[in-house]
Amino acid sequence: MLSYLARRVLIAIPTLILISIFVFALQKMLPGDPVLALAGEDRDPETLERLRELYHLNDPIWMQYLMWVGDAVRGDLGQSIRTGLPVTEMVLSKLPVTIQLAVMSMVFAAVIGIPAGIVSAIRKGTVTDYVANVVALSGLSIPNFWLGIMLILLVSVKWRLLPASGYVPLTEDPLQSIRTMLMPAFVLGTALAASLMRHTRSAMLGVLRQDYVRTARAKGLAERTVIMHHAFRNALTPVVTLAALLFGELIAGAVLTEQIFTIPGFGKMVVDAVFNRDYAVVQGVVLVTALGFILMNLIADAAYVLLNPRLRVG
């Protein structure tokens, strides 16, 4: 198993290099001059030229790239040209926020999606199945920003149950922190729950037709044991893959949801950075996100091995 994981880690390195080149190139292809965006209402030509020099924007692109990569390898992702803060510090300060939101969203998604998927697989073709499907589909089709604003209007403005937006660190006030995250996590969670439910359902349907399930039933095992122990555990592999990918996506920042609920995570930071052409910040966030994705894939790979004993041999 170790050599299997080591192989996976090695494959990740060229992937990261490719990603860094790709992100850097994409940035430079963006129309819009970072210095003009930065200068805002203070567009004195001399100041603009000085800022261009200061941020090495007059250097050839390959040189800019090499300088950036050189620093990044040493853990320095550069400096935000808008706020003047080190990008590494900015990214690290957003990480706990984004991870908390991702975890809470995943909890919502799993608690809603997986049981719904199992039930609708067992009750295939019944009213329950159809209802679960309709709910799942609406979860997928309702736009996050709309659901978010509706929730704010209902839960915060009308009922005054939860804060409308903002963020409190978990370490500062755990209860308030969870309260501020409930609505955004629910909005994100429902959308993910839909795809989790669909995948759990189809995986379960596939497994339930297998011989070993029939055998288990023939042995006279309780239906509950058959479903949970024999069927569900085997159906989990594709669900775990999907969950890991979805989690990776959450790390990338729930751009719209974070904007609506004003959560200072990756999504909000990246949107602000793109609009201000704050290249270093965008690159930093994308690089860290890519790392997160690769890590989640590794975790998913490890989880297969744990779930499926057959993989342990090879």
Next chain:
Amino acid sequence: MNIRKAMLLAAVMGTTVVGAQAQTLRIGLESDPDALDPDKSRTFVGRIVFTALCDKLIDVTPKLELVPQLATEWTVSEDGKTIDMTLREGVVFHDGTPFDGEAVKANIERSQTLEDSVRKSEVSSIESVEVVDATHIKLHLSAPDAPLLAQLADRSGMMLSPASFEGDVAAGPVCSGPFMFKNRVAQDKIELEKFADYWNADAISLDAVSYLPIPDSTVRLANLQSGDLDLINRLAATDVETVKGSDQLSYGRADGLGYQGITFNTTNGDRADNPFGQDARLREALSLAIDRNAINQVVFSGLNAPASQFVSAASPFFDPAYPVPERDIEKAKALIAEAGYEDGLTLEIQAPNRPENQQVVQMIQAMAAEAGIQITIAAKEFATMLSDQAAGDFEASQVGWSGRIDPDGNIYGFVTTGGGFNDGKYSNEKVDEILAEARSVSDVDKRKALYHQANEILMADKPLFYIYNEAWLYGVSNKVEGFTPSPDGMIRLEGVSLSQ
């Protein structure tokens, strides 16, 4: 041990009680300010935060008069090249450093010499700062500079503690304003707390203030409605009715100093070579084809003010010779015919891809069509639009300006040859001359006459025309007392309090 425990408990309870009574004003802003360093700051929202954090040498009243803040008196010499200033006594910075002549000198020199200072051009006329004594300074100028006093009533006049220059100023600015910096979480909040030793502490009843950037105006309003915020900046015009209909909220409004208009590419590259870029009569025709009142009513519920020139009607420099033009389709058609385009012509206008700007250009498109002008709209993301504009890749641009206290700030850079905002590269020697002269005289009536003279030429040449002056709109919780909106859009906290 027991006593210590009891004391600790008392202390904890004490802080809880104070916490419950502490008056914290929570303000919703439309975006996250940039660096909190007066010499590097470039955003409008940043100036709002500085208003509570950093006192300036000079302040400005709602009527745009310059009044004392850290400087109590000033006189400009006959030749306009020396400004004598008397400084307020007994002022200290948030770190306890006393404020004096040396501090002013250090701050102005920092604005002039800091590598990435964006204030350099604003204070470039200051040749030297002479410290006469602790409370008197003389600014020696290389040439008369009338707008300088207004600059000293903005970021160039903000005073930082010289002791803080060494560190990272933006991470914790040390000024002398009514509130001091406590904490900032990027994209989340900026927290300030009351400065007990403020020279005008009696005017301040709030204990703390926090600024929360919430870009979506609907969400900003929802936070106000739910009681999570006490005051919101940039209330959407379309939401004013909602606020008026609520018994817990009220709304505030002030005429702003800024404008929105259409800028033409007259000389900047190949794309200037279009009928509108080459013929002032066509630009005049488009201006006449537009019903400015209708735009204000439809898009902004009548809350902004239709505009005709570079300063608003509230400014002492407003030129009564040019009131807001009435829509005159026949005259527009006649001008177009005179220019030789009876069969109609086309124009591309670029505009930011924000709902309000798009609605404005769509109305212009419909109105211009009646005069025979076919407009195509190029919706662009703002940063892209700006760089296209600077590069000359545009025919006309729907663009605006947030406005400055001194009229010079609303016109000089936009129409003089080589001006930082003159993206159409309009150039007229006479205009350059008049506007340069208006910078150098300090007599208000003389300046007025010069600006009116410039207006006459600019109205005929029309390198740009004006559509409306933006008003500042606020949503305010009824718990907030004593808030007065200002034309410069700053949120001043003197006299503001919160009732429970």
